[in-house]
Amino acid sequence: MATNAASPPAQQQAHTMSREERKVLAGTLVGTTIEWYDFFIYAQAAAFILATHYFAPAGAENAALGQIFAWASLGISFLFRPLGAIVAGHIGDKYGRKITLVMTLFGMGAATTLIGLLPTYQQIGIAAPIILVLLRILQGFSAGGEWGGAALMAVEHAPNHRRGLFGAYPQIGVPLGMLMATLFMFGLTSMLTPEQFESWGWRVPFLFSVVLIGVGYAIRRAVDESPVFVAMQQRAKESSAPLGQLFRTNKREVTLAALIFAANNAAGYLVIAFFASYGAKSLGMERSETLIASLVGGVGWLIFTMLGGWMSDKIGRRLTFQLGYGFIILWAIPMWFMMDTGSLPLFAAAIFILTIGLGPSYGPQSAMYAEMFPARVRYSGISIGYAFGSIIGGAFAPMIAELLLTETGQSWTIGLYIALLSVVSFTAVCFVRKSDQGRDLHIEEVHEEFIAKHPGEEVPPVLPEDMDSNAPQHRR
Numbered sequence: 001m002a003t004n005a006a007s008p009p010a011q012q013q014a015h016t017m018s019r020e021e022r023k024v025l026a027g028t029l030v031g032t033t034i035e036w037y038d039f040f041i042y043a044q045a046a047a048f049i050l051a052t053h054y055f056a057p058a059g060a061e062n063a064a065l066g067q068i069f070a071w072a073s074l075g076i077s078f079l080f081r082p083l084g085a086i087v088a089g090h091i092g093d094k095y096g097r098k099i100t101l102v103m104t105l106f107g108m109g110a111a112t113t114l115i116g117l118l119p120t121y122q123q124i125g126i127a128a129p130i131i132l133v134l135l136r137i138l139q140g141f142s143a144g145g146e147w148g149g150a151a152l153m154a155v156e157h158a159p160n161h162r163r164g165l166f167g168a169y170p171q172i173g174v175p176l177g178m179l180m181a182t183l184f185m186f187g188l189t190s191m192l193t194p195e196q197f198e199s200w201g202w203r204v205p206f207l208f209s210v211v212l213i214g215v216g217y218a219i220r221r222a223v224d225e226s227p228v229f230v231a232m233q234q235r236a237k238e239s240s241a242p243l244g245q246l247f248r249t250n251k252r253e254v255t256l257a258a259l260i261f262a263a264n265n266a267a268g269y270l271v272i273a274f275f276a277s278y279g280a281k282s283l284g285m286e287r288s289e290t291l292i293a294s295l296v297g298g299v300g301w302l303i304f305t306m307l308g309g310w311m312s313d314k315i316g317r318r319l320t321f322q323l324g325y326g327f328i329i330l331w332a333i334p335m336w337f338m339m340d341t342g343s344l345p346l347f348a349a350a351i352f353i354l355t356i357g358l359g360p361s362y363g364p365q366s367a368m369y370a371e372m373f374p375a376r377v378r379y380s381g382i383s384i385g386y387a388f389g390s391i392i393g394g395a396f397a398p399m400i401a402e403l404l405l406t407e408t409g410q411s412w413t414i415g416l417y418i419a420l421l422s423v424v425s426f427t428a429v430c431f432v433r434k435s436d437q438g439r440d441l442h443i444e445e446v447h448e449e450f451i452a453k454h455p456g457e458e459v460p461p462v463l464p465e466d467m468d469s470n471a472p473q474h475r476r
Contacts, residue, residue, distance in 0.1 A: 024157045025169045028150040031105055032173025033180065034212045038112040039143055040181040040272055041205045042136065046074045046398075047277035048185075048287065049202045053120040054129045064406050067277070071399035073133055074273065077140025078387075078395030084144025085383035100379075101149040102217065107142035109213030111135045116206025148383030151366035156441055158367075161313060163441075164320075167366030168309025174362070175301035178272055181205065182298060186291040246377040246384070253372045257385025258392060259428035260321065260368075263421040264361045265393030267328055267354065270418070271297045274398040275339070275351055282405065283342040293344065297351035304359020312364030317437050318429055321368070324361030325426040331357060332422065333415035340411055361425070371436040378441075393421065 050073065051058075051066035058069045088100045115135050121128045150170035158166035184205040192201040246254070271294070279290035312320040331354055338350040373381035401414045 021157055021166075024153055025166065027101075028154045028170040029173055029176075030215070031101060032147070032150045032170045033176040034209075034215070035105060035108045035143065036174050036177025037180045037212065038108045038177075038209050039139060040178050041112065041184070041209070042115065042139065043074055043269070043273035043398075044181050044185045044276070045202055045206075046070045047273050048280070049198070050132075052198075053122075054132050056121050064402065067281070068399055068402050068406075071273075071402055072396070073129070073136055075394075075396040075399055076133060077136045077143070078391050080137045080140040081144030081387035081390055082384055084141035085148065085387040086144075086380070087141075088144065088148065088379070088383055101153070104142045104149065105213060105217060108139055109209050111138040111142065112206050112209040116203045116209070144383065144387045147386050148379050151382060152370060152379055155366050155370040160438060163367040163370070164309040164312035164317065164364050165306075166309075167370070168306050168363040170366055171309065171363050172302050172305050174268070175298045175305060179295060179298040179302070182276075182291055182294045184208070186288060186295065189288055189291065246380045250373060250377060250381055254381055254385045254388070256428050256431055257369055257372065257382060258388035260425050260432070261365065261386055261389030262393035263325060263328065263418065263425035264358060264365075265390050266397040266421050267332070267358060267418050268301075268362070269394035269397045270401060270414070271301065271351055271354065271358070274401050275347075277398075278401075278405070278411070279339070279342075279347055282411075283340065283347075285342060285344065285347070289344045290347075293348035293351055296348040297355055300352040300355030301358055301362075304355050305363040306359070308360035308363025309367070310363075311360060312367060316434070317364045317368040317371075318432055318434060320360045320364050321429040322426060324357045324359065325422045325429065327357030328354070328361065328422045329419050329426065332419040333412050336411040336415050368432065368436070370441055371439050372432065375441065 047070075051063070051070040055066045055069040055073075058066045084104075088104060091100050091103070115132065118131055118135070119128055147170065150173070151167060154169050155163050155167045185202075188201045188204060189197055275297070276287075276290040276294050279285040279293065280287050308320055308324060335350040335354055338346045341347070369382040369385065370378060400417060404413045404417060405411060
């Protein structure tokens with residue numbers, strides 16, 4: 001059986017980051033940033049462009065309805081994340097984390113580039129929104145498999161006592177991707193006239209994805225396969241497909257993973273897309289002002305996500321999550337009264353303060369989820385849990401926010417929706433076992449199962465190089 005003992009302090013102090021660890025962190029960070037840049041470019045376009053270019057008939061008599069359709073196109077891709085998670089999780093658990101990361105990178109990049117080339121409704125009619133939705137589905141399918149692979153590559157290479165910090169690297173790919181997307185949009189809106197931006201300027205960030213995908217591929221190619229998966233291959237070559245085992249033995253963990261992520265994802269998509277649209281269309285702020293506020297929010301999200309990962313190694317993952325969600329519950333309603341002033345400093349400050357809660361409820365996620373699942377089904381488990389959480393949370397959060405605003409005329413009702421969802425996620429975190437933190441992430445259960453299936457055979461021992469050098473040793 002694996003032990004939950006933590007690494008001795010002397011080992012913690014002695015550990016210095018290896019060249020391979022630095023490569024892994026760079027690979028997960030850069031690749032995840034690029035993929036989320038692709039995803040968020042669409043969110044930014046949905047906020048400003050897509051309603052008029054692709055859903056014009058819906059907004060002909062009611063502009064709000066056209067915007068709701070644009071937000072729906074943003075959300076529909078989330079429905080296909082579980083399918084992407086299932087496929088990528090199966091491939092990742094059977095054939096490796098690395099190959100899956102490369103596949104998802106190319107899938108996302110191809111969809112993003114094609115959106116940049118897609119004619120509008122005025123040019124090809126109803127085919128335009130149909131093709132747009134299909135490309136959006138491809139984005140969702142790719143995103144469903146991306147996060148799990150990046151998270152596991154980071155955490156499975158990490159020393160026991162630094163899993164939270166290592167796992168925060170793929171997490172900060174989200175605010176970094178948002179910052180890239182927002183900076184690109186801000187630069188274009190500043191340099192181009194409104195007519196130029198509406199006509200062709202908005203397409204440039206989508207087409208630029210081709211360059212970024214090449215960079216991401218070159219970096220990810222240089223990263224070695226996860227040591228956990230290599231060890232599993234050596235000892236469990238005859239193992240059955242892991243997906244069936246996941247639903248037989250780990251339903252509880254998948255459910256908790258989905259509920260824990262829901263509120264963070266919903267609040268995050270308000271930062272990513274809705275706030276900018278709300279400031280420009282409801283408060284009459286300049287588009288460039290709302291993008292500046294989004295940039296401030298992205299910086300805060302980046303800082304507090306890294307802090308959250310580091311905190312979880314010090315005070316525990318559960319407590320870090322609880323602090324984050326507790327803060328969101330308290331701030332979700334008051335922040336709207338600050339934003340509704342229409343003042344850029346107050347609007348930006350409200351978003352920044354929200355990220356104080358977003359970071360601790362996101363930074364430790366990679367490490368917590370990895371510790372919740374056994375090695376054989378870990379990729380499938382965390383990817384599917386993450387995907388279902390994104391459906392419950394962020395998939396239609398901007399659309400729900402728009403509907404609440406349209407029906408009630410009161411922005412604080414959106415905050416109530418986020419607060420209630422945060423209560424659900426806070427409660428789910430309380431059911432995560434404290435003993436999961438610090439558990440062995442490696443292949444003890446696979447090793448023992450192999451021995452049980454092959455009595456009398458000589459089986460190689462679990463070697464130290466198969467495991468984290470700072471992880472606790474196993475009983476042989």
